[in-house]
């Protein structure tokens with residue numbers, strides 16, 4: 001009986017770290033809430049998310065003298081880091097063509113600070 005219990009603990013010690021690594025180390029957003037991890041945005045049609053998407057397209061247009069028209073946010077994730085990072089897939093339209101971009105916007109609401117960190121085309 002004693003030996004069986006020790007065996008159980010030994011097994012548990014072996015298996016637990018592997019289990020934890022699988023659950024936590026996998027994709028960001030799955031598993032536990034890791035600090036600095038990306039969390040999927042559940043509702044990308046929320047006004048605030050739309051606003052961030054529009055901001056990204058406007059900033060990109062200003063910086064690159066483009067004329068993309070914001071259509072919608074297709075999907076997105078957020079990351080909390082001294083503010084919030086938004087990583088959004090935004091649909092845009094230019095010259096009759098729809099094109100998706102991945103935009104990263106860093107926002108610090110309390111400072112009314114927003115910055116477009118990156119804006120790169122993605123294959124739709």
Ligand SMILES: *[C@@H]1O[C@H](CO)[C@@H](O)[C@H](O)[C@H]1NC(C)=O
Pocket residue numbers: 043045046047
């Ligand atoms: C998503 O947000 C929009 C705008 O706030 C709302 O109209 C809609 O009902 C929400 N959808 C879900 C599934 O919560």
Ligand SMILES: *[C@@H]1O[C@H](CO)[C@@H](O)[C@H](O)[C@H]1NC(C)=O
Pocket residue numbers: 115116117118
């Ligand atoms: C905003 O982002 C741009 C890169 O897109 C960077 O050059 C600039 O320094 C950033 N501004 C601030 C205030 O962080």
